Amino acid sequence: MRLMLISCEVLFREMCDAAARSPHQVDVEFLxxxxxxLGGKGMAVEMQRRIDAVPAGKYDAILLGYGLCxxxxxxxxARHTMxxxxxxxxxxxxxxxxxxxxxxxxxEHPGTYYRSTxxxxxxxxLQQLTHVTTGIDVTLDQMIEKYGEDNGRYLHEELTxxxxxxxxxxxxxxxxxxxxxFEEEARWEAAERGWEFERLAGNLVLVHRLVSGDWGGGDxxxxxxxxxxxxxxxxxxxxxxxxx
Numbered sequence: 001m002r003l004m005l006i007s008c009e010v011l012f013r014e015m016c017d018a019a020a021r022s023p024h025q026v027d028v029e030f031l032x033x034x035x036x037x038l039g040g041k042g043m044a045v046e047m048q049r050r051i052d053a054v055p056a057g058k059y060d061a062i063l064l065g066y067g068l069c070x071x072x073x074x075x076x077x078a079r080h081t082m083x084x085x086x087x088x089x090x091x092x093x094x095x096x097x098x099x100x101x102x103x104x105x106x107x108e109h110p111g112t113y114y115r116s117t118x119x120x121x122x123x124x125x126l127q128q129l130t131h132v133t134t135g136i137d138v139t140l141d142q143m144i145e146k147y148g149e150d151n152g153r154y155l156h157e158e159l160t161x162x163x164x165x166x167x168x169x170x171x172x173x174x175x176x177x178x179x180x181x182f183e184e185e186a187r188w189e190a191a192e193r194g195w196e197f198e199r200l201a202g203n204l205v206l207v208h209r210l211v212s213g214d215w216g217g218g219d220x221x222x223x224x225x226x227x228x229x230x231x232x233x234x235x236x237x238x239x240x241x242x243x244x
Contacts, residue, residue, distance in 0.1 A: 001024040001025070001060040001061065001213055002024065002025045002026075002027075002058070002059050002060055003022075003024050003025065003026045003027070003059060003060060003061055003062075003063055003211070003213070004026075004027050004029070004054050004058075004059040004061070004062045004063065004081075005019060005026055005027065005028045005029070005062075005063040005065060005210075005211060006029050006031065006047075006050055006051065006054075006062065006063070006064055006065065007028065007029070007030055007031070007063075007064070007065025007066070008030070008031060008033060008035070008065055008066055008069075008091060009030040009031065009032055009033055009118070009122050010033050010091055010116075010118040010119060010122050011065050011091055011094065011095075011118055011207070012030055012118055012121075012122065013117055013118060013174070013176045014094070014095070014118065014174055014176060014204055014207050015028065015030075015065050015207065015211070016028070017176055017204070017207075018204065018207045018208045018210070018211040018212070019211055021208065021211075021212070022208075022211045022212050022213075023212060023213075024211075024212070024213055026063075026211055027059075029050070031046075031047075031050065033122050035047070035072070038072075039070075040070050040071030040072050040074060040142075041071075043069065043070075043072030043073075044071070044072055044073065044074060044075050044076060047064075047066075047072065047073060047076055048075075048076055048077065051076065051077075051078075051079070051083065052079055054081060056079075056080040056081065057080070057081075058081075059081055060081075060082075061081060061082050061083070061084050061213075062078075062081050062082070062083050062084070063083075063084050063210055063211065064076075064083060064084065064085045064086075065091075065094075065207075065210070066085065066086075066090075066091070067085075067086060067088035067089050067090040067091060067092075067093055067094065067237075068088070068089055068090070068231055068237055068238055069089075069090050069091075070090070071142075071231055073085060073229050073238070074229065074230060074231045075228060075229065075230065076223075076228060076229045077223070077227070077228040078223040078224060078225050078226070078227055078228065079225060080225055081225065082222055082223060082224050082225065083222070083223040083229070084210065084215055084220055084221075084222050085220065085221045085222075085223070085229060085238060086206050086210055086219065086220055086221075087099055087218065087219055087220060087221055087236065087237050087238055088102070088206070088237065089102070089237060091118075092114050092172070093206070094204075094206050094207055095114075095116055095172045095174060095202045095203075095204070096172065096200075096202060096203060097202070097203025097204070097205045097206055098203075098205075098206060098219065099219075099237065101203070105170075105200075109168055109170070109198075110165075111165045111166050111167040111168060112166070112167075112168045112169070112170050113166045113168070113169050113170070113195070114169075114170050114171075114172060115169060115170070115171045115172070115182075115186040115189070116171065116172045116173075116174065116182075116202070117174065117176065117177055117182045120182045120185055120186065121182075140152070140153065166193070166195060167195055167196060168190075168195050168196040168197070168198060169186060169189060169190035169193070169195045169196070169197050169198075170197075170198045170199075170200050171183050171186035171187070171197070171198070171199050171200065172200050172201075172202040173199055173200065173201055173202055174202040174204055175201075175202070175204075183199060206219060221238045221239070221240060222240075223240055226242060227240050227241065227242055228240070228241055228242075229241075
């Protein structure tokens with residue numbers, strides 16, 4: 001197969017390693033981390049523009065090196081080539097190996113801020129979009145639109161309260177580190193903030209499966225031409241919907 005990979009630059013090392021090991025021909029485009037700063041709607045518009053710029057008929061699939069990312073992939077459509085997206089809230093699950101491991105760690109360690117080589121090299125200043133326990137990654141405006149002014153504000157405050165209560169910094173080591181300097185930087189940051197520090201061994205199985213074409217088992221969402229991704233607001237994270 002010939003594959004086009006469009007990925008966040010925070011996963012640069014991990015995706016390059018996977019592309020080098022893939023049995024398929026993989027072309028790669030990395031997008032700036034600042035795309036997240038546009039918010040869900042703005043990010044989706046730019047993501048769609050980049051996807052639409054891929055030439056029709058050139059690739060068997062377009063791979064997206066993202067998770068739902070604060071609804072930044074909500075509404076993305078496959079025009080002429082199928083899209084493959086990991087079933088994940090954000091890139092932390094891709095670094096841990098599955099959405100289930102991410103959820104388990106999240107439940108057992110609330111108030112955790114994450115770092116990795118990519119986050120330290122390219123992701124500083126980027127708001128982390130790690131999901132809440134309900135799996136709802138929505139903005140205040142979206143909550144108000146869905147539940148009304150008072151209820152929307154209350155729910156959003158409750159669901160995002162953990163973000164102001166970080167107590168731990170977890171450094172995810174993927175095995176691609178050239179030396180120990182990124183881990184040392186993460187340790188220093190944790191100490192500076194008065195947080196606990198943990199080094200967690202990552203697992204790049206999802207990243208490698210994405211780029212190698214192993215898309216079964218329910219861990220990836222595939223949109224065929226004429227379909228689009230929709231946030232599901234449940235454990236499945238993303239669902240497929242036909243375009244109107």
